[in-house]
Amino acid sequence: MKGVIFDFNGTMFLDSDLHEAAWLYLIQKYSNRTMTEEDILKNIHGKTNDVILRHFLSADLSTEDIQQLSDEKEAYYRKLVVESPEHNTFTTGLTDVLAELKIQNIPMTIASASPKVNMDFYFDYLNLGKWFYEEKIVYHDGSFPGKPAPDIFLIAAKKINVSPEDCLVIEDSYSGLQAARNAAIGTIVAIDPFHQNRAIFQAEKLAPDGVIDDFSTFSSTYLK
Incomplete structure (x- = not known):
């Protein structure tokens, strides 16, 4: 492993509950659709806003509609973050990992489905x-297909000048782990802090190099 690519939401920052709340707010406001647990796993987390909106609201939404609805959802989400005292720091153990990566001079970056305004x-x-x-951060700007397509991780690997097979990707989402596999990333690790998805990750072999709860043991396991 010569480089590390972090997903952000639900990985570095445990905000999945706030994204789910913001999407539920928006979807209920503009439709009669409901969100099932499978929707949350496969059609929300890791997906780009345009894909989510066209899936839940209408396949015929215009580019302008997508931008307006996306802006509304993200503004509501950011309001939830700022108002939540539980969401003001990185995932447990992550700052120590980031410091260790700096000490070892290991290139690292973030590859996120979030739009630039959130980054x-x-x-x-x-x-x-x-x-x-x-x-060097890769975020969704509409110039490449979102997860589970491999593009985001291929771009991130290029930005840190490390071949995909020499990268470690850490992801929390079903689509993100699929994208890492599709990019032929050499080391793929899932994070599942609340033990919600590890059964399906393991059953579908999406996290061949392990599933972690947080970053407490990451350095001793993966940065030896």
């Missing part, structure tokens, strides 16, 4: 600039 928010809210170069 800008995280750079301010969580001081991401202490650990990451903003120009």
Whole structure:
């Protein structure tokens, strides 16, 4: 392993509940659709906003509609983050991992389905600039297909000048783990803090290199 690519939401920052709440708010506001547990696993987390909106609201939404609805959802989500005292820090153990990666001079970046407006928010809210170069972050900008397509991880690997087979990807979402597999990433690790999805991850062999609860033992396991 010569480089590390982190997913962000639900991986570095345990905010999956807030994203689910924001999507539920938006979907109930504009449709009669419901969200099942399978929807949350396979059609929400890891997916880009345009894909989610067309799946739940209408396949015929215009680009302008997508942007307006996406902006509304993300503004509501960011409001939930700021108002939640439980959502103001990284996942347990992550700062120690980031420090160790810096010490070992191992290239690292973030590959997220989030739009730029959210990544800008995280750079301010969580001081991401202490650990990451903003120009090396990969976020959803509409220029490549989202997860489970491999593009996001291939782009991230290129940005840190490490071949995909020499990268470690850490992901929490079903689609993200599929994307890592599709990108032929050399080491794929899932994070499942609340033990919700590890059975399906393991059954479908989406996390061949392990499933972790948090980053407490990450360095001793993967950075030896």
